[in-house]
Amino acid sequence: MNIILLSGGSGKRLWPLSNEVRAKQFLKIFKKADGSHESMVQRMYRMICEVDSGASVTIATSENQVSLINAQLGGKVGISAEPCRRDTFPAIALAAAYLHDVKGIPGNEAVVVCPVDPYVESDYFQMLDKLYAQAEKGEANLVLMGIEPACPSEKYGYIIPHFPGLLSDVHSFKEKPDILTAEKYISQGALWNGGVFAFKLEYILDMAKSVLGTALYEELFRNYENLPRISFDYAVAEKEKKIQVMRFAGVWKDLGTWNTFTEAMSDQVVGNAVAVQCENTHVINELQIPLIALGVKNLAIAATPDGILVTEKRSSDKLKSYVSDQRPMYEKRIWGEYTVLDYRVQSDGHNSLAKHLIIIPGRHISYQYHVHRTEMWTFVDGTGKLIIDDIITEVGRGDTAYIKPGMKHAIKADTELHIIEVQMGDELTEEDIIRLDWDWGQDGL
Amino acid sequence: MNIILLSGGSGKRLWPLSNEVRAKQFLKIFKKADGSHESMVQRMYRMICEVDSGASVTIATSENQVSLINAQLGGKVGISAEPCRRDTFPAIALAAAYLHDVKGIPGNEAVVVCPVDPYVESDYFQMLDKLYAQAEKGEANLVLMGIEPACPSEKYGYIIPHFPGLLSDVHSFKEKPDILTAEKYISQGALWNGGVFAFKLEYILDMAKSVLGTALYEELFRNYENLPRISFDYAVAEKEKKIQVMRFAGVWKDLGTWNTFTEAMSDQVVGNAVAVQCENTHVINELQIPLIALGVKNLAIAATPDGILVTEKRSSDKLKSYVSDQRPMYEKRIWGEYTVLDYRVQSDGHNSLAKHLIIIPGRHISYQYHVHRTEMWTFVDGTGKLIIDDIITEVGRGDTAYIKPGMKHAIKADTELHIIEVQMGDELTEEDIIRLDWDWGQDGL
Numbered sequence: 001m002n003i004i005l006l007s008g009g010s011g012k013r014l015w016p017l018s019n020e021v022r023a024k025q026f027l028k029i030f031k032k033a034d035g036s037h038e039s040m041v042q043r044m045y046r047m048i049c050e051v052d053s054g055a056s057v058t059i060a061t062s063e064n065q066v067s068l069i070n071a072q073l074g075g076k077v078g079i080s081a082e083p084c085r086r087d088t089f090p091a092i093a094l095a096a097a098y099l100h101d102v103k104g105i106p107g108n109e110a111v112v113v114c115p116v117d118p119y120v121e122s123d124y125f126q127m128l129d130k131l132y133a134q135a136e137k138g139e140a141n142l143v144l145m146g147i148e149p150a151c152p153s154e155k156y157g158y159i160i161p162h163f164p165g166l167l168s169d170v171h172s173f174k175e176k177p178d179i180l181t182a183e184k185y186i187s188q189g190a191l192w193n194g195g196v197f198a199f200k201l202e203y204i205l206d207m208a209k210s211v212l213g214t215a216l217y218e219e220l221f222r223n224y225e226n227l228p229r230i231s232f233d234y235a236v237a238e239k240e241k242k243i244q245v246m247r248f249a250g251v252w253k254d255l256g257t258w259n260t261f262t263e264a265m266s267d268q269v270v271g272n273a274v275a276v277q278c279e280n281t282h283v284i285n286e287l288q289i290p291l292i293a294l295g296v297k298n299l300a301i302a303a304t305p306d307g308i309l310v311t312e313k314r315s316s317d318k319l320k321s322y323v324s325d326q327r328p329m330y331e332k333r334i335w336g337e338y339t340v341l342d343y344r345v346q347s348d349g350h351n352s353l354a355k356h357l358i359i360i361p362g363r364h365i366s367y368q369y370h371v372h373r374t375e376m377w378t379f380v381d382g383t384g385k386l387i388i389d390d391i392i393t394e395v396g397r398g399d400t401a402y403i404k405p406g407m408k409h410a411i412k413a414d415t416e417l418h419i420i421e422v423q424m425g426d427e428l429t430e431e432d433i434i435r436l437d438w439d440w441g442q443d444g445l
Numbered sequence: 446m447n448i449i450l451l452s453g454g455s456g457k458r459l460w461p462l463s464n465e466v467r468a469k470q471f472l473k474i475f476k477k478a479d480g481s482h483e484s485m486v487q488r489m490y491r492m493i494c495e496v497d498s499g500a501s502v503t504i505a506t507s508e509n510q511v512s513l514i515n516a517q518l519g520g521k522v523g524i525s526a527e528p529c530r531r532d533t534f535p536a537i538a539l540a541a542a543y544l545h546d547v548k549g550i551p552g553n554e555a556v557v558v559c560p561v562d563p564y565v566e567s568d569y570f571q572m573l574d575k576l577y578a579q580a581e582k583g584e585a586n587l588v589l590m591g592i593e594p595a596c597p598s599e600k601y602g603y604i605i606p607h608f609p610g611l612l613s614d615v616h617s618f619k620e621k622p623d624i625l626t627a628e629k630y631i632s633q634g635a636l637w638n639g640g641v642f643a644f645k646l647e648y649i650l651d652m653a654k655s656v657l658g659t660a661l662y663e664e665l666f667r668n669y670e671n672l673p674r675i676s677f678d679y680a681v682a683e684k685e686k687k688i689q690v691m692r693f694a695g696v697w698k699d700l701g702t703w704n705t706f707t708e709a710m711s712d713q714v715v716g717n718a719v720a721v722q723c724e725n726t727h728v729i730n731e732l733q734i735p736l737i738a739l740g741v742k743n744l745a746i747a748a749t750p751d752g753i754l755v756t757e758k759r760s761s762d763k764l765k766s767y768v769s770d771q772r773p774m775y776e777k778r779i780w781g782e783y784t785v786l787d788y789r790v791q792s793d794g795h796n797s798l799a800k801h802l803i804i805i806p807g808r809h810i811s812y813q814y815h816v817h818r819t820e821m822w823t824f825v826d827g828t829g830k831l832i833i834d835d836i837i838t839e840v841g842r843g844d845t846a847y848i849k850p851g852m853k854h855a856i857k858a859d860t861e862l863h864i865i866e867v868q869m870g871d872e873l874t875e876e877d878i879i880r881l882d883w884d885w886g887q888d889g890l
Contacts (some may be wrong), residue, residue: 015737016734274767276767277760277763285753288788289751291752291755292460292753292754292755292756292764292767294754294755294756294757294761294763296744296756296760305734308730308735308736308748309739310736310739311740312742315722319739324735326735329734341786342733342784344825344826346825346826347826350842352825352826352865356787376823376865378869380789381795381797400821400845418791420787420821422823422825424823424825424842
């Protein structure tokens, strides 16, 4: 089975646990039989392999998730990384071209596309296999999965089938309705559209050619920024006449709100926290300071460097509109991680910011300089090699580095390296980085 | 009226808002008529003056509260500061000796003693005046206030009067009972012991002489560490035969739990926080990161550099036993304030800690050195004068200072000065300070 997993950004519905660079699918919330924890993306990959050990899995994602995917799946999957965010049709077209041009999969083979973030069980993957087989048959150009609704919901689009059986032609699609309309749809036999479907590779490549002008991976990738923002449903599904839907009645949970997300958590309490005399309450504390929950019921509580949430679980679907835009205060990177400790805008508009950086042994931050900011580094633990303006120095606990705008610098960790960084400048953003080449293979590095 | 206000430590019952150096009585939670806020200690002082504009007020407290009291009351009160914590009898004896020896109050004048932290209204202060007048009469050696119980409570000791009238001899004292026993006491006419009483100054000075060996302020102060830990109730009240109680039926609320504390708060939400669709919920956020409370009821939520609390209000009286001992992460000092941003114990037991210091214009940190730690300072805003090993340097944004163990240093702010300080060492405590003399009046300072 060829399968494309769509790993999107997670937005604000699980704030403050997810931010634009740290999506829910990478959070290790599922306990495995051996007691260790795995993330949604790890769990889904493992279960796909259990159903089809020869599955060829490609993850369609954005560039800023690549290092996390590699960290969690260790190079076992293909990655089609969008250079920037467009909508689902360009993302799927790019991934399909990647399968054809990079992985060499022939156009007449089928492909299943599904989101990486619902909570599902093994029957779901058996259904993916059925979708795949049905698409291979070629009776229809597109075979969708229709999920039997657990309740009338405003959160999903609906598929109306012609017939009530396992397989049916699609009668029509319906946009996200209000509850009363959802009830009406369901009485007509409507199914949830979970964004799961299968097609032959050449079908979507033809679509790419006609809608985007090319089906070549290199060209799509190079020209990605100029592609239209257009959804797969709009560009393809709603226009296709030869389209079928297969009914799925198994476990399928959208983990997009705190209410549903906590249902899937294995542990009630994660991090430096205690929950005393609490009922149906989940606590995640990623801050260093302690958290105490006392005598509360039906709450989701989360504290991270981005913020603190205390929500009644059933109210959590309203969260999104109350979350403000802000820079991420915590990021995992290929070289390690950083946490913002302090951020102040001074009276004259000047900014200061303090970070704790942790660099993984053997990894390095790219050789770079900044235009707008000065950085003061204090090495508080570990050892490594500091490069400033092409000079390499051994550094360790108690050493400091003062990096002015324009000074080229990089750091490589020999043992786990902890740095307190103080930034000062008129603009303190992750974007103020000019990256340079450096030969990391040379002597002493 | 001579009055001693007991301003004790606040312990853990209002964690994380109070810590050992930052007690609840200094938190500005009461809104005044003009819209500004005042603390318990400011409110109590103001109301005493409204009842008796000539009142002579002395605050009995510990040394680490002196700068806060001065900051909030601006030198309008006497301060009797314990060099270390003993129990209530030595504290009251020291304050009485202060009244006699330092303020020159004659031994035959009466003194009222009351805690600074209950929530009370003007009738309470009229009752203090009555207690004072009754003590002046000299019918009894000790005149207590007995508070009419609002409910059977396990939190207070009880006074059983002989008679049910306004004034009575005391029949007996009862320790904090269980609820059923409290009900029984109340049916016998028992009153809460709120720790409010009056006596003639010479009475308590005689007691000090016989129990502590001296009634001289200088001697008590100098020898304070060796005084016994003994409560006023045990040393005096429970042994005294000539003792009366006056009944008080007005407003008296112990603000010692989150449930009662939030009742007295003027604002539902304080700090960088929003409460959406919440009922009977109070939120205090003293962190920089945002806090969202959504759809919750009957909660007290507090986030400070010391920790995060989410408690059902009525459960909050159980909080104390779940709070661990930890160093304070935030302190106000006479020179300004600091917040701990980051604290790590590394694998080899070495520690690192990052702080944000704010120094008030014109104020300075004392000339000092450390034995155990290295400090790396980065000045991120403001201007000031840095002294290192007797050399004075002008400093401002972007400057740094590297202070090794044994290096003498001080800093004075010209404009509000912000410093990110990184500490490294085998022991990072507020106690690792050797203070030195420095002539702050010299040229350039």
